[in-house]
Amino acid sequence: MRTTMKKMTCRALVVSLLAFSFQTASAGMIGADQALSGTASADRGMVLTVLGRAETAAQLQSQGIDPELARARVAAMTDQEVQSLARDMQTAPAGAGLDTGGWLTLILVAGLVWYFAFRK
Numbered sequence: 863m864r865t866t867m868k869k870m871t872c873r874a875l876v877v878s879l880l881a882f883s884f885q886t887a888s889a890g891m892i893g894a895d896q897a898l899s900g901t902a903s904a905d906r907g908m909v910l911t912v913l914g915r916a917e918t919a920a921q922l923q924s925q926g927i928d929p930e931l932a933r934a935r936v937a938a939m940t941d942q943e944v945q946s947l948a949r950d951m952q953t954a955p956a957g958a959g960l961d962t963g964g965w966l967t968l969i970l971v972a973g974l975v976w977y978f979a980f981r982k
Contacts, residue, residue, distance in 0.1 A: 902941035905948035909936050912951065 910933060912918055919929040936944065 902944060906936065906939075906941075906944045908948050909944060909951065 913922075913929060913933050913936065922929050922932055936947075939947070
């Protein structure tokens with residue numbers, strides 16, 4: 863029984879190795895401009911996707927900016943400018959600052975620091 867199981871396992875491994883050996887892969891050197899063009903187009907697409915959102919369009923219109931003009935300006939930007947803008951958009955904080963809970967936490971921490979620093 864044990865040898866039969868070993869034979870079946872070996873046969874399955876041989877068949878799977880033969881089946882996967884027909885798939886070929888190729889590798890080659892690419893230039894820096896080709897590598898950067900892929901990330902630049904992805905970053906440009908991400909920025910244009912954000913500009914296409916209804917909330918973003920509403921915010922732009924409330925500030926007096928035409929969303930189509932903003933898209934045209936993004937299309938006219940260089941790859942480095944688009945990458946910088948995309949990086950800033952990805953690392954920007956989601957909120958607009960401390961809310962009421964943030965202020966209360968700050969006051970509570972400051973009060974505790976003052977209490978423990980000046981108690982006798």
